Amino acid sequence: MCDFTLTQELVIPGTSKMVMLIMDGLGGLPMYFGGGTELETARTPYLDALAGHSTCGLMQSISAGITPGSGPAHVSLFGYDPVKYQIGRGVLEALGIGFHLGPDDLAARGNFCTVDAAGLVTDRRAGRISTATCMALCERLRAIKLEGVKVFVEPVKEHRFVLVLRGEGLEQEISETDPQKLGVPPFPACPLVPQAERSAALVNEFAAQARELLKDQYPANAILLRGFAKYPAMPTMNDIYGLRAAAIAPYPMYRGLARLVGMDLLETGDTIEDEFTCLEQHWADYDFFFLHVKHTDSRGEDGDFNAKVAVIERVDEQIPRLMKLEPDVVVVTGDHSTPAVLASHSWHPLPFLLYSRYCRPDHLAAFGEFQCGRYGSLGEFPAVDTLPLMMAHALRLAKFGA
Amino acid sequence: MCDFTLTQELVIPGTSKMVMLIMDGLGGLPMYFGGGTELETARTPYLDALAGHSTCGLMQSISAGITPGSGPAHVSLFGYDPVKYQIGRGVLEALGIGFHLGPDDLAARGNFCTVDAAGLVTDRRAGRISTATCMALCERLRAIKLEGVKVFVEPVKEHRFVLVLRGEGLEQEISETDPQKLGVPPFPACPLVPQAERSAALVNEFAAQARELLKDQYPANAILLRGFAKYPAMPTMNDIYGLRAAAIAPYPMYRGLARLVGMDLLETGDTIEDEFTCLEQHWADYDFFFLHVKHTDSRGEDGDFNAKVAVIERVDEQIPRLMKLEPDVVVVTGDHSTPAVLASHSWHPLPFLLYSRYCRPDHLAAFGEFQCGRYGSLGEFPAVDTLPLMMAHALRLAKFGA
Numbered sequence: 018m019c020d021f022t023l024t025q026e027l028v029i030p031g032t033s034k035m036v037m038l039i040m041d042g043l044g045g046l047p048m049y050f051g052g053g054t055e056l057e058t059a060r061t062p063y064l065d066a067l068a069g070h071s072t073c074g075l076m077q078s079i080s081a082g083i084t085p086g087s088g089p090a091h092v093s094l095f096g097y098d099p100v101k102y103q104i105g106r107g108v109l110e111a112l113g114i115g116f117h118l119g120p121d122d123l124a125a126r127g128n129f130c131t132v133d134a135a136g137l138v139t140d141r142r143a144g145r146i147s148t149a150t151c152m153a154l155c156e157r158l159r160a161i162k163l164e165g166v167k168v169f170v171e172p173v174k175e176h177r178f179v180l181v182l183r184g185e186g187l188e189q190e191i192s193e194t195d196p197q198k199l200g201v202p203p204f205p206a207c208p209l210v211p212q213a214e215r216s217a218a219l220v221n222e223f224a225a226q227a228r229e230l231l232k233d234q235y236p237a238n239a240i241l242l243r244g245f246a247k248y249p250a251m252p253t254m255n256d257i258y259g260l261r262a263a264a265i266a267p268y269p270m271y272r273g274l275a276r277l278v279g280m281d282l283l284e285t286g287d288t289i290e291d292e293f294t295c296l297e298q299h300w301a302d303y304d305f306f307f308l309h310v311k312h313t314d315s316r317g318e319d320g321d322f323n324a325k326v327a328v329i330e331r332v333d334e335q336i337p338r339l340m341k342l343e344p345d346v347v348v349v350t351g352d353h354s355t356p357a358v359l360a361s362h363s364w365h366p367l368p369f370l371l372y373s374r375y376c377r378p379d380h381l382a383a384f385g386e387f388q389c390g391r392y393g394s395l396g397e398f399p400a401v402d403t404l405p406l407m408m409a410h411a412l413r414l415a416k417f418g419a
Numbered sequence: 420m421c422d423f424t425l426t427q428e429l430v431i432p433g434t435s436k437m438v439m440l441i442m443d444g445l446g447g448l449p450m451y452f453g454g455g456t457e458l459e460t461a462r463t464p465y466l467d468a469l470a471g472h473s474t475c476g477l478m479q480s481i482s483a484g485i486t487p488g489s490g491p492a493h494v495s496l497f498g499y500d501p502v503k504y505q506i507g508r509g510v511l512e513a514l515g516i517g518f519h520l521g522p523d524d525l526a527a528r529g530n531f532c533t534v535d536a537a538g539l540v541t542d543r544r545a546g547r548i549s550t551a552t553c554m555a556l557c558e559r560l561r562a563i564k565l566e567g568v569k570v571f572v573e574p575v576k577e578h579r580f581v582l583v584l585r586g587e588g589l590e591q592e593i594s595e596t597d598p599q600k601l602g603v604p605p606f607p608a609c610p611l612v613p614q615a616e617r618s619a620a621l622v623n624e625f626a627a628q629a630r631e632l633l634k635d636q637y638p639a640n641a642i643l644l645r646g647f648a649k650y651p652a653m654p655t656m657n658d659i660y661g662l663r664a665a666a667i668a669p670y671p672m673y674r675g676l677a678r679l680v681g682m683d684l685l686e687t688g689d690t691i692e693d694e695f696t697c698l699e700q701h702w703a704d705y706d707f708f709f710l711h712v713k714h715t716d717s718r719g720e721d722g723d724f725n726a727k728v729a730v731i732e733r734v735d736e737q738i739p740r741l742m743k744l745e746p747d748v749v750v751v752t753g754d755h756s757t758p759a760v761l762a763s764h765s766w767h768p769l770p771f772l773l774y775s776r777y778c779r780p781d782h783l784a785a786f787g788e789f790q791c792g793r794y795g796s797l798g799e800f801p802a803v804d805t806l807p808l809m810m811a812h813a814l815r816l817a818k819f820g821a
Binding site: 046047054075079080081082083084085086087088089090099100103104106109110244356358359361362363364365366386387390391396397 | 425426429777779780781782794796797798800804807808809810811812816817818819820821
């Protein structure tokens, strides 16, 4: 059954306030032999002081050695088993552009591609056409009509777009049309279960009409579709934890992930300072805040150690504003590691602190991977434990058994 | 489903090189109050330096308090759930003497025993006859013919032998003939499932013919059979991790266990130095090496603390040869603990280090149980996590989810 059944039965209402501050891709690695990680290198007096009064540890997003994408990493943080609640690529791509998916939607990730006179794929990305061209071509594809479903074609970036079919009875179990190699024609979409036959036929009809509409648009003269996925039905954080939860997240992907678990999406400016202003403004309205900082990950993905350090320092400067609100529980961590030295997400567990009047302080000297690993009493623990720990420290979970 | 399904889907090919150095029975206990363990007592400058740059912890072979045999301990290290993939005693006994088992083989562990005139067991080990006698008696039993199966009778040591029946349709679900007590006759083998009826009949026919052939061979005038087991079908390490894996292990049992998971078995001399020479010679040919050192366990089983210390020191001297090969990932640990003070396997978790350019160093002062337990950021973790961790640090696992 559900992993959170136990917690769910124990939830008690309350007015305590919790903040989950996520620096995307926070975890790091030393750039050179004997050096510190990005977080260890950053000057973070406020986070260091907070860590000294917190229960700390190293948080594992999924399981040993597994590098998570943003989807499963956040699903874990929100308290859901990330292997059970997998979110398909089509849905994530739609969330990433802020497309408002509903329960009847079947989403897919699309690429514009190039095919030759014989219909064989010669470039899976159509020479990475400009985003402006992509927008124009998406507009053209919107002319496609399919029997019984509404069609949405939304540009993403360069050659990428999102296709959403909206209608009853659509199924995600269909094979991808992207052959993942050159010199062959795009594959037909095939049903992988009998109920998906109509969905596959609709996709093939869309692809055929697209081919016709794009035939004179070289190099973007065909499309490839993959990651067919329906909007997953997930119990909300209100269902599970009885929380009025709100997300402060400027980026569409994270707003989408937050909406997936039933959070309200607050309007916020783009800067880190704006996000904390948003928190202050809505402090009275919710009892759980997910505050997401994107650029720690972006600078890590760029491989720019110093720029990632600078983002962490900017977040640190906001900590006094957060603490002035007198939150009952604060968690500071990331969703996954993005060491600049790897310039990509990684499997390394995350530095983690949980502050509350009722936590047992581990008396760390500073907030960092080494300190959390060596002195954190939580040890290495799974991300799905975070929400129950927050709820407990907020005095929102009743006794189990008599 | 399988415990490694997640990992399996994420495997990406690569050329990185991994070494798993197993000192059998490495974990130990202090000999006297306030002393160090065998590893802590050994002078190991190279392992200490390596541990300083590694991610460390205490590895649990099976689960809390469980003392593993060599079979499950290695199955775990190779990344398989040791409770799901249990290897029967008959198969382990056959692997231990280097018998090349195939998929149609049913193996059993045999004892020569003594029965009196009434056919009642008076000594389950026939007075521990010599190995030479055992060999002669096995030769005698090879005369036995059974309908539709090929019969192998192989001496092990003293009163112990291995029986292998080879043929189609054999089943392992049959009861043991060893009554485990004196004053009763050997039990008949009974089918525990209907499909095993023929197998049980064949075993009973073998036992009857053996009784006849041995009737004048007092004290070894009968046999007892137990641990009926077929060669288990396991996915190979190549299936799961896409690895070209090789085993450097002089002892038959460990060669057999390595073959079970699809490793190539390299020809090596018997000494520790020979094994590292073998590693150097085959460095270009594989991307994963399992290097097994037996005598740490043997000396632990002997209860000889100082001799076990000496074996560890000999391994330490080889570490520079290993590091000179510039491996991408090195793990050094054992399969289980064998404290000299217990003179047997034990349940204590194992000192563990994982070195890689992409590991987060825990800055241990030395490689030992106390240091790994107190300062290792992995904490106490399950042995089945080892392979995913090695794969991750070798950059051989793709991102899970988008």
